[in-house]
Amino acid sequence: MIEEALPGADVEMVDEGGGDHLRAIVAAPQFEGLSRIDQHRLVKNAVRPRFEDGTIHALSLSTSTPG
Amino acid sequence: MADSQLTEKVQTLIAENPVLLFMKGTPETPRCGFSMRVVGVLDQLGVDYGAVDVLPALQPLREVTSEISDWQTFPQLYVNGELVGGCDIVEEMFDSGELAEMMGAEQPAQAAAPPPPPQGPPGQSPPLQVEN
Numbered sequence: 001m002i003e004e005a006l007p008g009a010d011v012e013m014v015d016e017g018g019g020d021h022l023r024a025i026v027a028a029p030q031f032e033g034l035s036r037i038d039q040h041r042l043v044k045n046a047v048r049p050r051f052e053d054g055t056i057h058a059l060s061l062s063t064s065t066p067g
Numbered sequence: 068m069a070d071s072q073l074t075e076k077v078q079t080l081i082a083e084n085p086v087l088l089f090m091k092g093t094p095e096t097p098r099c100g101f102s103m104r105v106v107g108v109l110d111q112l113g114v115d116y117g118a119v120d121v122l123p124a125l126q127p128l129r130e131v132t133s134e135i136s137d138w139q140t141f142p143q144l145y146v147n148g149e150l151v152g153g154c155d156i157v158e159e160m161f162d163s164g165e166l167a168e169m170m171g172a173e174q175p176a177q178a179a180a181p182p183p184p185p186q187g188p189p190g191q192s193p194p195l196q197v198e199n
Contacts (some may be wrong), residue, residue, distance in 0.1 A: 036159065037152045041137055051139070058101065059140075061155050 005046030006030050010066060020057040027066040039063040069130035077131050081145050084117035086170060089128065089143040094118050101154035102142040108161045109144075112172040146170060 002011045002024060009028035016023050024043060031039040040061050050056040081087055086109070092098030094106045109116050121128045121141050129139045136143070136150040144151045146169055151157060160166040167174040 036156045037138075037150060040152060040156060044138075044140070048139075060101075 001050065002026060002043055002046050006042065016058075016060065018057075020055065021060075022056055022058070023060040023062070025062045027064045029066060031063055031065045036063065069134045070127050073124070073127055074131045074134065077128070077135065080117065080119060081135075081148055084145070085147055086114055086116035087145040088116055088118045089121050089132065089141050089145075090118055091120070091122050091141055093120050098122060099142075104154050105142045105144055105157050108157055108166070111175050112161070112167055112170060114170050114172050 003009055006026070006028045009026055009030070012025040014023040014025070015021070024047075026039075026043055028039075028042075030042065034042070040063060043061055043063065044051075044059065047056060047059065051059075088094075088102075088105060088109065090097060090099075090102035090105065092102055094110075097103035097106055106118075125141075128141075132143060132150075133139045138150055138153075140153055142153055142157075144153075144157050151160065151166075151169070157166065160169070164174045166172075
C-alpha cells in the first residue's frame, strides 16, 4: 500500500509482534525536503485504511530519502 | 466531525503547556509501550510536561488531533504548540540532540555518542617522568 502511494519508494516491512505491530522502513524520493513528521504523515495516510479496519494496531516508522 | 468543545479544550491544553504529551495511560502507569518510551525520553531530559491520558476518550481525541494536526495515533508530543510527532520521531530527535535543543534542555551524556577525546600531538613526552 505504501509503494502504491509512494511510487519509487523502497519499503521494508517488519512484523514486530502478532502481525498487527509493524515496522516500516521507507526510503522514498518524495520525502526529499520534508520534515520527519511530514514524511511520517505521508506513510500513515497511505495505510490509514488498515488502521481503521484494525489490521494494523501499531506502525513504527523509519523514513529516509534514498541515496 | 470532531467535537468542538473537545477540540477547544485540546487547543487550550496545547497552548498552555510548552511540552504536552497525549499518551495512553499516565506517566506513572503508561498503558502502551510507545507511550512509555516517550515518557522515558522526557524524564531523561528532565523537562516539565503536561500529560493527557487519551484512553477515556480515544476515538473523539483521534478525531480532534486528526483535524488539528492531521495525525491520529498516540502518543503525540507537542512542543511550543506544534506537533513534534509520535514515538519514532521523538526517539530519533532525542538521539540526535534535536529534541533537547528544541526544549532548551540539557542533552543527557549517555544519549549521544561522546566525541572522541582530543589526540595530543605525536611524539610529545609525558609531563612527569618518574625514575626509581
